[in-house]
Amino acid sequence: MVANGPMLRLLPRLDDDVAFYWTSGEDGVLRLLHCNACGFFIHPPGPVCPRCLSRDVAPEAVSGRGHVETFTVNHQQWIPGSDPYIIAWVSIDEQPDVRLTTNLIDVEPEDVRIGMPVRVVFEQAEDVWLPLFTPEGAS
Amino acid sequence: MSPPPVEEPLERRAVISGIGQSAVGRRLGRSDLDLTVEAALDAIADAGLSRDDIDGLSTYPGMGAGTPGFGGPPSPEVQDALGLSLNWHDGGGEGPGQMRAVMAAALAVAAGLARHVLVYRTVTEGTAQGAGGRQGIGGSGGGGGGVPRFGSFMQWSLPFGAVSAANWIAMVGQRRVHEFGLTREQLGQIAVNGRRNAALNPKAIYSDPLSLDDYLAARIITTPLCLFDCDAPCDGSTAVIVSHRDVADDLDHPAVQINALGTALRGRPSWDQFDDMTSMAARDAAASMWERTDLKPGDVDTAQLYDGFSVLTIVWLEALGFCGRGESGPFIEGGGAIARDGLLPLNTAGGQLSGGRLHGFGLIHEACVQLRGEGGERQVVRPGGRVPEVAAVANGGGPIAGTMLLTRGVR
Ligand SMILES: [Zn+2]
Numbered sequence: 001m002v003a004n005g006p007m008l009r010l011l012p013r014l015d016d017d018v019a020f021y022w023t024s025g026e027d028g029v030l031r032l033l034h035c036n037a038c039g040f041f042i043h044p045p046g047p048v049c050p051r052c053l054s055r056d057v058a059p060e061a062v063s064g065r066g067h068v069e070t071f072t073v074n075h076q077q078w079i080p081g082s083d084p085y086i087i088a089w090v091s092i093d094e095q096p097d098v099r100l101t102t103n104l105i106d107v108e109p110e111d112v113r114i115g116m117p118v119r120v121v122f123e124q125a126e127d128v129w130l131p132l133f134t135p136e137g138a139s
Numbered sequence: 140m141s142p143p144p145v146e147e148p149l150e151r152r153a154v155i156s157g158i159g160q161s162a163v164g165r166r167l168g169r170s171d172l173d174l175t176v177e178a179a180l181d182a183i184a185d186a187g188l189s190r191d192d193i194d195g196l197s198t199y200p201g202m203g204a205g206t207p208g209f210g211g212p213p214s215p216e217v218q219d220a221l222g223l224s225l226n227w228h229d230g231g232g233e234g235p236g237q238m239r240a241v242m243a244a245a246l247a248v249a250a251g252l253a254r255h256v257l258v259y260r261t262v263t264e265g266t267a268q269g270a271g272g273r274q275g276i277g278g279s280g281g282g283g284g285g286v287p288r289f290g291s292f293m294q295w296s297l298p299f300g301a302v303s304a305a306n307w308i309a310m311v312g313q314r315r316v317h318e319f320g321l322t323r324e325q326l327g328q329i330a331v332n333g334r335r336n337a338a339l340n341p342k343a344i345y346s347d348p349l350s351l352d353d354y355l356a357a358r359i360i361t362t363p364l365c366l367f368d369c370d371a372p373c374d375g376s377t378a379v380i381v382s383h384r385d386v387a388d389d390l391d392h393p394a395v396q397i398n399a400l401g402t403a404l405r406g407r408p409s410w411d412q413f414d415d416m417t418s419m420a421a422r423d424a425a426a427s428m429w430e431r432t433d434l435k436p437g438d439v440d441t442a443q444l445y446d447g448f449s450v451l452t453i454v455w456l457e458a459l460g461f462c463g464r465g466e467s468g469p470f471i472e473g474g475g476a477i478a479r480d481g482l483l484p485l486n487t488a489g490g491q492l493s494g495g496r497l498h499g500f501g502l503i504h505e506a507c508v509q510l511r512g513e514g515g516e517r518q519v520v521r522p523g524g525r526v527p528e529v530a531a532v533a534n535g536g537g538p539i540a541g542t543m544l545l546t547r548g549v550r
Contacts, residue, residue, distance in 0.1 A: 005299055012289055013290045014288075072310050072364075073362040074300060078303055079302065087299055101301050101410075114314065125298075128298070
């Protein structure tokens with residue numbers, strides 16, 4: 001059984017431009033910055049849409065569904081006391097060129113496949129809701 | 140989109156006229172400035188110059204960068220220590236890999252801003268890390284009150300324990316397993332080849348034999364990477380003198396001309412957002428280099444390709460066109476093609492995996508050694524008894540990549 005992540009969660013600062021993202025899970029919904037002019041999801045968030053250069057951008061809810069693009073099972077004790085855990089890049093179904101670095105949980109390494117569908121689950125750490133992912137269909 | 144073509148790339152006006160290197164070791168317990176001075180004086184003497192001839196100074200990454208032992212001394216400290224009077228100076232960590240400092244120097248020389256630029260890269264990561272082993276990036280601090288939090292790009296990976304470049308590169312490796320069928324037996328040849336060559340490098344950190352079985356039995360760091368896929372932190376300084384090509388005839392050894400620089404970053408500057416997870420910026424840097432020269436991959440006699448992690452080396456092999464995309468696994472399988480007497484002698488001083496993590500500059504140094512025919516026991520001899528005439532050097536990985544083509548003598 002691998003862990004859900006490292007022994008210790010090193011947390012983001014909740015700067016103004018990203019606070020919405022890191023707290024979005026409070027109501028169980030994943031949100032990404034979205035361009036109201038052209039519909040592009042902008043990740044990481046920025047002040048302007050890199051596709052059409054509109055500044056009309058705002059957080060928008062997404063389904064929380066995605067696919068595993070690649071992964072690694074970390075064994076090294078970068079953070080002492082950690083059991084092995086799975087790090088992955090997960091693409092977001094609404095716009096697959098957006099990838100989130102995340103942990104895969106409730107799945108064993110031998111059952112992870114690149115291309116497998118996953119859905120978001122949030123882990124709260126202090127005032128941050130970390131988007132983690134679990135296989136679609138898992139309880 | 141490529142820049143407009145030029146009649147002659149300006150970098151060709153620059154040569155590496157001298158090379159130098161300090162002692163290299165696991166933990167030397169010497170200051171970064173002390174090591175840098177040793178390498179610098181070695182390089183200045185090698186170029187047949189004196190301190191007073193040096194009018195330019197450049198380094199990577201410059202002041203205050205990175206984890207302990209990573210940055211080396213800032214350029215003002217080196218200028219002052221050596222009593223240099225400068226017409227041009229530069230230091231920084233952003234650009235096409237560690238060799239950005241050499242690129243900047245070449246362009247400064249071509250522009251007439253300086254005549255002889257001392258370029259150095261110094262690490263004391265061996266001493267700084269002590270017995271603690273390899274560290275993650277920014278992996279300090281902990282939870283609870285008063286604990287530092289993270290902003291900027293690290294915030295996207297640190298919370299998930301993706302603390303080290305090893306984790307990010309492992310994901311590139313796993314994607315290559317998926318797309319191209321890369322095996323650990325294939326990947327292991329990068330480490331095994333490096334160790335074989337390191338046995339002939341007196342300064343190498345690890346020189347005892349390493350078999351493929353040893354590799355396969357090694358401790359896993361982050362799948363599919365094991366201990367031997369990760370380079371060896373060390374102490375050491377490497378310096379080169381970049382001069383105008385006019386000096387080539389005055390040297391007592393062949394000048395090493397910079398034939399072409401590869402600097403492009405056309406995809407997104409990000410590990411997790413780059414469009415192609417199997418190549419990243421190496422693809423762009425390599426493409427832009429070949430756009431600036433009539434030389435072809437088949438002209439290259441030796442390749443010194445960044446091996447901070449083995450996966451980066453195979454990415455460079457493909458990006459630079461030594462084999463097709465996705466074909467590096469079969470290309471390196473068995474190790475024959477990349478051996479000193481093979482099709483493409485690779486990382487002939489042991490690279491960073493066994494030679495030590497001199498962070499890009501060890502590879503630049505070795506390319507010059509080979510082109511000058513000064514490799515001694517490890518000298519590459521091409522079919523027909525030829526000393527190498529063209530070398531490819533690459534630094535960096537992921538969204539940070541630079542490459543250059545070097546030639547023996549001015550063309
Ligand atoms: Zn837009």
